[in-house]
Amino acid sequence: xxxxxxxxxxxxxxxxxxxxxxxxxxxxxxxxxxxxxxxxxxxxxxxxxxxxxxxxxxxxxxxxxxxxxxxxxxxxxxxxxxxxxxxxxxxxxxxxxxxxxxxxxxxxxxxxxxxxxxxxxxxxxxxxxxxxxxxxxxxxxxxxxxxxxxxxxxxxxxxxxxxxxxxxxxxxxxxxxxxxxxxxxxxxxxxxxxxxxxxxxxxxxxxxxxxxxxxxxxxxxxxxxxxxxxxxxxxxxxxxxxxxxxxxxxxxxxxxxxxxxxxxxxxxxxxxxxxxxxxxxxxxxxxxxxxxxxxxxxxxxxxxxxxxxxxxxxxxxxxxxxxxxxxxxxxxxxxxxxxxxxxxxxxxxxxxxxxxxxxxxxxxxxxxxxxxxxxxxxxxxxxxxxxxxxxx
Numbered sequence: 249x250x251x252x253x254x255x256x257x258x259x260x261x262x263x264x265x266x267x268x269x270x271x272x273x274x275x276x277x278x279x280x281x282x283x284x285x286x287x288x289x290x291x292x293x294x295x296x297x298x299x300x301x302x303x304x305x306x307x308x309x310x311x312x313x314x315x316x317x318x319x320x321x322x323x324x325x326x327x328x329x330x331x332x333x334x335x336x337x338x339x340x341x342x343x344x345x346x347x348x349x350x351x352x353x354x355x356x357x358x359x360x361x362x363x364x365x366x367x368x369x370x371x372x373x374x375x376x377x378x379x380x381x382x383x384x385x386x387x388x389x390x391x392x393x394x395x396x397x398x399x400x401x402x403x404x405x406x407x408x409x410x411x412x413x414x415x416x417x418x419x420x421x422x423x424x425x426x427x428x429x430x431x432x433x434x435x436x437x438x439x440x441x442x443x444x445x446x447x448x449x450x451x452x453x454x455x456x457x458x459x460x461x462x463x464x465x466x467x468x469x470x471x472x473x474x475x476x477x478x479x480x481x482x483x484x485x486x487x488x489x490x491x492x493x494x495x496x497x498x499x500x501x502x503x504x505x506x507x508x509x510x511x512x513x514x515x516x517x518x519x520x521x522x523x524x525x526x527x528x529x530x531x532x533x534x535x536x537x538x539x540x541x542x543x544x545x546x547x548x549x550x551x552x553x554x555x556x557x558x559x560x561x562x563x564x565x566x567x568x569x570x571x572x573x574x575x576x577x578x579x580x581x582x583x584x585x586x587x588x589x590x591x592x593x594x595x596x597x598x599x600x601x602x603x604x605x606x607x608x609x610x611x612x613x614x615x616x617x618x619x620x621x622x623x624x625x626x627x628x629x630x631x632x633x634x635x636x637x638x639x640x
Contacts, residue, residue: 397411
C-alpha cells in the first residue's frame with residue numbers, strides 16, 4: 249500500500265487484536281474505508297497489522313463506541329521521533345531541515361541504471377542520455393520522458409526502442425538494440441555440415457535441400473541452400489532453416505599435463521576506500537599496494553538508502569586486492585585421469601549437444617609429460633551449422 253517513506257513521514261503503529269474480535273475489526277475497517285497493511289495472523293487466531301497514525305486516530309474514535317479491543321505493539325515514524333524529543337528544539341529543527349532537503353531532492357535524478365543486457369557499454373548509453381538532458385542531478389519536472397525516448401531512438405539509430413522509468417530518485421533504463429531483431433534475422437545463409445556422416449533423414453523449413461537420405465557427407469559440405477529458384481527462372485536469397493540427422497563417427501581427445509600451475513593466495517590483502525557523491529569521488533583510505541605483486545581485485549559498492557527504498561547519491565566504494573603466488577604442482581596418474589574425464593564431459597556437452605549416443609570406445613595413453621584420453625563416439629545428431637551468404 250503506502251511506501252515506507254510515506255509511512256515514516258505520517259507515522260504508523262503496529263496493532264494487535266485478539267481472535268474473539270478479529271473478524272469484526274476487519275469488517276469494520278473495511279466498511280469505514282480504513283486502510284491497513286502487512287496483515288499477519290498467528291496460529292492462535294490473533295491478528296496484527298500496520299496502520300498510519302491518522303488512520304489509527306479515526307479507528308480509535310470508532311472503537312470507543314464498541315467492545316472491540318486493540319493493543320498498540322509499537323510506534324514508528326517522524327511524529328513519534330519529534331514527540332520523544334520535543335524538548336530538544338535543535339534536534340527537531342535539524343530533522344525538519346533534513347526532511348525538507350530529502351523532499352526537495354526528490355525532484356532530481358540521483359542515479360541512472362541500465363537494466364538491459366546490451367552489447368553497447370552501459371556508460372555509453374548513459375552518456376547518450378546525458379546529451380539529451382537526462383543525467384545525474386537533472387531536474388525531473390524539466391524532462392519529458394516520452395519525448396526523451398523518442399529522441400534517443402531518432403538520434404542513436406542502432407537502437408529500436410528505449411524506456412526510462414523513474415523510481416524514487418533513480419532512473420531505470422531499458423533498451424533494445426536493433427541488430428537483435430533486424431539485421432541478423434534477415435541475413436541470408438546456408439546450412440553446412442559440422443561433422444561428416446551418413447544422412448538418416450532431414451527436414452527443411454526454409455531453403456532447398458542438397459542431400460538425400462543415405463548420402464555420405466563430410467565436414468563443410470552444403471546441406472541446405474539459401475539460394476532458391478523462383479518460378480520465373482530467377483532466384484531469391486533466404487535464411488535456410490532445417491534439421492539434417494546423420495550417423496556420425498566423432499573422435500574427441502583431451503590431454504592433461506602432469507605438471508601444472510595454480511594460484512595460491514598468501515593471505516595478504518590491500519584495500520582502497522572511496523566516498524562517491526554523484527559523479528565525484530573522494531579517496532579517504534588506501535593501503536600501499538606493492539607494484540611487483542600478483543593480485544586479484546574485487547570491487548564493492550554500498551549505496552546509502554533512506555527508508556529502505558530511496559537510493560541516495562552517496563555510496564562507499566572499496567577495492568580489495570588479494571595477493572597470490574603461482575606454484576607448480578604435479579598430478580598423479582589417477583588425478584590426471586580424473587581431470588581428463590571431467591574435461592571430456594564438458595567437451596562432449598559443447599561439441600555434441602543433444603547427440604544420441606550409439607557406442608563409445610575409449611583409449612588411454614600415458615606419456616612422460618601427460619595423460620591423453622580419446623573417445624571414438626558413434627552417435628546420431630543434427631549436423632547442420634549456419635554459414636552466411638556473402639551478398640556484397
